[in-house]
Amino acid sequence: MDVETKRLDDYISMGRYVILICVLAELMILPQVSSIFYMMYAGASPSLSACGEDLTFDPELDEKEACRLYHQLASENCSTPSLRYEFKSVNVEWNYICENANIIKNSISIQMIGVLAGSLVFGQLSDLYGRRKGLLGTMTGVALSSLITAKSTTLVHFTVIRTIVGFFTGGGIAVLNVFVIENIPKRHRMWINMVITWSPNFIPMAVLAWFSADWRTLTVVNAIACVPGILFCLIWIRESPQWLLQRGRISEACEIMRRDFECSEESNLNDVVEKEYQLICRDGSRKKTLLIRSSVLFR
Structure with missing residues (x-):
């Protein structure tokens, strides 16, 4: 060249x-x-684990169904549920779960x-x-x-x-x-x-x-x-x-x-x-x- x-x-x-x-x-x-x-x-949604001492969510339960049960019980002393997660995301720390996700x-x-x-x-x-x-x-x-x-x-x-x-x-x-x-x-x-x-x-x-x-x-x-x-x-x-x-x-x-x-x-x-x-x-x-x-x- x-x-x-x-x-x-x-x-x-x-x-x-x-x-x-x-x-x-x-x-x-x-x-x-x-x-x-x-x-x-950081934005991974957790799963609902338990709601107070009386209700534990089945890990196999559909997320929508778990959220429905959670909203039904929220007025019955279940405003802060226990969560199941592998990575502690902002959803977990600031409680952005279900529809709030x-x-x-x-x-x-x-x-x-x-x-x-x-x-x-x-x-x-x-x-x-x-x-x-x-x-x-x-x-x-x-x-x-x-x-x-x-x-x-x-x-x-x-x-x-x-x-x-x-x-x-x-x-x-x-x-x-x-x-x-x-x-x-x-x-x-x-x-x-x-x-x-x-x-x-x-x-x-x-x-x-x-x-x-x-x-x-x-x-x-x-x-x-x-x-x-x-x-x-x-x-x-x-x-x-x-x-x-x-x-x-x-x-x-x-x-x-x-x-x-x-x-x-x-x-x-x-x-x-x-x-x-x-x-x-x-x-x-x-x-x-x-x-x-x-x-x-x-x-």
């Missing part, structure tokens, strides 16, 4: 730095998965609005200020807001803070996917995105939930899970050369390509980068990541 047809992507090959990018992706995907599916555990579902819907908003906002911010800063900002935001979630005293407080967690999580999902695509070889993108994805992380997420046992502990664990990714990004990861090129920072892009992507022997790298920057300016390709970002949440 001659200089006229080469692009910056053609200089990215499988090597040490690409492996570091893959490790970063995995370290950041686990907290993202844990945050998105957190309410699967629908309030938790409304809370989840509100939290998802934060995810969508974060994807849009941080997508634009990462275009303006850099992918690396976007990753660090979103992961730090998820960690801090998750810690604050553990201090929630009401469902309203919980929903507001969890919406903020969703805001940073959605932003992190959008920025990470663009960053990974920009920093791995074209020929390896498909299999890397199939291997380093959400599905394998459901197992460690379930393990974390099992050991946590309650929603407050789990949100603290989720915050701690953000720390390795943040530290790894600070120590090992550089800004995306593609983003630097789009911002006209050609010398920095070339330096990262030579040092981290091991392109030191490519004598025509500067010419290729210069030509690609001219192409970006001519075609208005600075907006090319918009289509990627808009499809990231629905892949």
Whole structure:
């Protein structure tokens, strides 16, 4: 391939730095998965176990029938029933049972609005200020807001803070996917995105939930899970050369390509980068990541 047809992507090959990018992706995907599916555990509905000392609900009893009996007996000194659960969710702690459990579902819907908003906002911010800063900002935001979630005293407080967690999580999902695509070889993108994805992380997420046992502990664990990714990004990861090129920072892009992507022997790298920057300016390709970002949440 001659200089006229080469692009910056053609200089990215499988090597040490690409492996570091893959490790970063995995370290950041686990907290993202844990945050998105957190309410699967934190919003789990318990079963009615007993109502006072006189009535014990059969574990095989249909939930609707158990709730019907509970409402019949609520006026007869059974306002606080005993509950059966494997994970102490917000439903258990704040007594959102039977029909009241629908309030938790409304809370989840509100939290998802934060995810969508974060994807849009941080997508634009990462275009303006850099992918690396976007990753660090979103992961730090998820960690801090998750810690604050553990201090929630009401469902309203919980929903507001969890919406903020969703805001940073959605932003992190959008920025990470663009960053990974920009920093791995074209020929390896498909299999890397199939291997380093959400599905394998459901197992460690379930393990974390099992050991946590309650929603407050789990949100603290989720915050701690953000720390390795943040530290790894600070120590090992550089800004995306593609983003630097789009911002006209050609010398920095070339330096990262030579040092981290091991392109030191490519004598025509500067010419290729210069030509690609001219192409970006001519075609208005600075907006090319918009289509990627808009499809990231629905892949």
